Amino acid sequence: MTLLIIYSSTSGNTEYTVDVLAKHLRGSSDMEIKVQRVEESKPENMKDCDILMFACGTWNSVREGQLSPGFIKFVSVAKEFDLEGKGTCVIGLGDDRYFYTCKSTAHLMQFAREIGGKNLLPPLPIVNDPYGQEEKIIKWGDKLLSAIQK
Numbered sequence: 065m066t067l068l069i070i071y072s073s074t075s076g077n078t079e080y081t082v083d084v085l086a087k088h089l090r091g092s093s094d095m096e097i098k099v100q101r102v103e104e105s106k107p108e109n110m111k112d113c114d115i116l117m118f119a120c121g122t123w124n125s126v127r128e129g130q131l132s133p134g135f136i137k138f139v140s141v142a143k144e145f146d147l148e149g150k151g152t153c154v155i156g157l158g159d160d161r162y163f164y165t166c167k168s169t170a171h172l173m174q175f176a177r178e179i180g181g182k183n184l185l186p187p188l189p190i191v192n193d194p195y196g197q198e199e200k201i202i203k204w205g206d207k208l209l210s211a212i213q214k
């Protein structure tokens with residue numbers, strides 16, 4: 065079983081979140097965890113896994129509450145891809161100083177659904193810095209493992 069995590073990170077918050085999660089999943093399952101920055105990923109890479117995860121912060125390109133620039137580009141080139149019911153899950157980061165807090169979560173969910181993903185569990189929103197939120201990340205990782213086992 066292979067999990068591919070495609071993520072983007074501008075200040076390192078999503079990268080830290082994904083690192084904590086990947087370390088936990090590697091330590092508590094025999095799943096292969098592959099991690100790719102969205103800028104270095106291609107839509108066809110999404111074939112090379114059993115479970116797919118998208119993770120990114122919320123950004124203000126033109127207006128607030130958008131995906132990061134890297135994900136906007138990826139979504140535009142990957143929108144014709146068909147995941148054929150592959151299991152998907154998402155992590156979205158944001159900051160409560162913004163009105164559309166963590167809106168990347170909803171955008172990533174919509175993208176995964178539109179390309180034929182089957183959502184495995186409610187998303188993980190990380191509001192403000194992820195440092196100190198490791199327990200929340202780990203608990204969500206355990207829920208992901210349970211969802212995969214079902």
Ligand SMILES: Cc1cc2nc3c(=O)[nH]c(=O)nc-3n(C[C@H](O)[C@H](O)[C@H](O)COP(=O)(O)O)c2cc1C
Pocket residue numbers: 072073074075076077078079120121122123124128129130157158159160162163164165166167192193
């Ligand atoms: C230019 C800019 C725009 C942002 N816009 C939003 C936003 O609209 N909504 C929100 O919840 N967070 C917003 N944020 C906060 C980031 O999503 C948050 O800091 C996140 O943890 C960044 O993750 P990253 O370092 O992995 O990119 C914005 C941050 C920056 C720098």
